[in-house]
Amino acid sequence: MKRMIAYHANFYGTYNRKNQLIEEMSELTQALCKYQRLMCDRTFNMSQTEVYKNILEEIADVEICLDEIKHCLSIDKDDIRSMKEYKLRRTDGKIEEIMNK
Numbered sequence: 001m002k003r004m005i006a007y008h009a010n011f012y013g014t015y016n017r018k019n020q021l022i023e024e025m026s027e028l029t030q031a032l033c034k035y036q037r038l039m040c041d042r043t044f045n046m047s048q049t050e051v052y053k054n055i056l057e058e059i060a061d062v063e064i065c066l067d068e069i070k071h072c073l074s075i076d077k078d079d080i081r082s083m084k085e086y087k088l089r090r091t092d093g094k095i096e097e098i099m100n101k
Contacts, residue, residue: 009068017072021065028058 009017031054037044038051046054070077 005064005067006071008064009071012068014069014072017065017068021062021069024058024061024065028055028062031055031058 012020031051034044034046035051035055038046038048069075070080
């Protein structure tokens with residue numbers, strides 16, 4: 001899969017992959033909004049299975065585009081991991097503050 005990500009990223013280029021990522025994130029946003037509608041709107045005409053499948057597909061598309069962007073920009077996965085850990089610890093601190101009020 002890593003080889004395909006690199007091949008696609010190199011073929012289409014950073015500009016194209018950036019635009020594709022924006023489009024895919026928008027589609028994921030729309031899929032998540034449909035999930036919200038499914039939960040509270042009885043007139044919504046998609047099944048739970050369809051909504052779930054759509055969310056799954058859009059998450060996959062976003063992750064693929066993210067991987068392509070990381071390749072195009074030579075972003076190190078250890079740097080991303082470190083940033084995620086920092087942000088998760090920061091959120092833990094915020095939750096702890098809220099819980100201690």
